[in-house]
Amino acid sequence: MRVEIWSDIACPWCYVGKARFEKALEAFPHRDGVEVVHRSFELDPGRAKGDVQPVLAMLSKKYGMSQAQAQAGEENLGAQAAAEGLDYRTRDRDHGNTFDLHRLLHLAKERGRQDELIQIFYRANFAEERSLFSEGDERLVELAVEAGLDADEVRKVLADPTAYADEVRADEREAAELGANGVPFFVLDRKYGVSGAQPAEVFTQALTQAWGNRSPLQLIDQGAADAEACGPDGCAVPQQH
Numbered sequence: 001m002r003v004e005i006w007s008d009i010a011c012p013w014c015y016v017g018k019a020r021f022e023k024a025l026e027a028f029p030h031r032d033g034v035e036v037v038h039r040s041f042e043l044d045p046g047r048a049k050g051d052v053q054p055v056l057a058m059l060s061k062k063y064g065m066s067q068a069q070a071q072a073g074e075e076n077l078g079a080q081a082a083a084e085g086l087d088y089r090t091r092d093r094d095h096g097n098t099f100d101l102h103r104l105l106h107l108a109k110e111r112g113r114q115d116e117l118i119q120i121f122y123r124a125n126f127a128e129e130r131s132l133f134s135e136g137d138e139r140l141v142e143l144a145v146e147a148g149l150d151a152d153e154v155r156k157v158l159a160d161p162t163a164y165a166d167e168v169r170a171d172e173r174e175a176a177e178l179g180a181n182g183v184p185f186f187v188l189d190r191k192y193g194v195s196g197a198q199p200a201e202v203f204t205q206a207l208t209q210a211w212g213n214r215s216p217l218q219l220i221d222q223g224a225a226d227a228e229a230c231g232p233d234g235c236a237v238p239q240q241h
Contacts, residue, residue: 001030001033001034001035001188001189001207001210001211002034002035002036002037002188002189002190003021003025003034003035003036003037003186003187003188003189003207004037004038004039004186004187005018005021005036005037005038005039005184005185005186005187006039006040006041006171006175006180006183006184006185006186006187007038007039007041007118007183007184007185008040008041008042008043008098008102008183008230009098009101009102009118009121009122009125009132010043010044010095010096010098010125010230011043011183011184011229011230011235012077012081012088012126012230012235013183013184013196013197013228013229013230013235014122014183014184014197014230015081015086015088015122015125015126016077016080016081016084016086016197016228017184017186017196017197017198018118018119018122018184019081019084019085019086020084020197020198020199020200020203021186021200021203023084023200023203024200024201024203024204024207025203025207027204028204028207028208030207030211034207036115037109037114038105038109038114038115038118039171039174039175040102040105040106040167040168040171040172041171041172041175041180041183041185042097042098042099042102042168042172043098043183043230043231043234043235044095044097044098045097045099045172047096047097048097049096049097049099049100051096051097052094052095052096052131052133052134053094053095053096054092054093054094054095055070055074055093055094055095056070056071056074056091058095058234059073059074059234059235062233062234063234071090071091074090074091075090077090078090081126086126086127087123087126087127088126088127089126089127089128089129092129093125093126093131094131094132094133094134095133096132096133096134097133099165099168100137100140100158101121101132101140102164102168102171103157103158103163103164103165103167103168104117104140104144104149104154104157104158104164105117105118105121106164106167106168107144107149107153107154107157107163107164108144108147108149111148111149113147113148113149116147116148117143117144117147117149120143120146120147121143124143137155137158137159140154140158141154141155141158178193179193180193180195181231182195182196182229182230182231183229183230183231184196184197184229185229186203186206188206188207188209188210189210189211191209191210191213192206192209192210192219192220193219193220194206194219194220195219195227195229196227196228196229197227197228197229198227202220205220206220
């Protein structure tokens with residue numbers, strides 16, 4: 001069975017949702033028969049490559065909120081990430097264009113290192129002090145090599161803006177055709193869809209149903225219909241309860 005995950009490295013709910021899905025997959029009896037493929041979805045495709053902005057400033061502008069409100073949302077996100085065993089820096093992160101990251105993820109898929117690279121990109125963006133966006137291509141080369149890719153091959157892809165560009169755009173078109181207007185978006189064997197960073201229990205239900213049944217793609221009865229996700233207008237800001 002194949003599980004396709006549409007996501008963006010700039011999406012914190014994709015980071016959290018991946019961990020929740022993997023928790024369900026780890027406990028799934030047929031996990032060895034599940035192939036996971038990561039698909040491209042840019043939340044900010046119009047942003048220029050060199051346009052790097054502090055996350056808090058981006059959130060304030062996008063949502064019309066104060067810096068204090070944006071910081072409170074980041075603190076709450078950090079707490080939810082921590083609950084999944086994830087490190088999350090709530091201050092001094094950057095936001096930038098992710099197109100090159102997606103192109104490299106397609107290269108990594110061909111080399112059998114896609115899951116390793118996306119996890120490294122997530123860690124670099126959400127947990128590390130160094131910026132994923134402001135240090136130039138060599139920062140991406142360094143991370144890709146850590147995932148097991150060849151440095152020269154990575155540099156060649158980064159130097160050619162057409163390399164894997166069609167693959168990224170094809171993923172994005174397919175997401176639109178499937179009705180995904182936000183991420184994370186999980187498609188299980190082209191039978192079921194799960195939208196948002198749902199609890200692990202929802203992913204367990206989806207895996208079980210997709211394994212045992214065949215039907216057209218339909219959204220799982222997810223309980224939390226407004227589960228957090230990122231869309232064209234930005235990422236949902238978690239509220240304190």
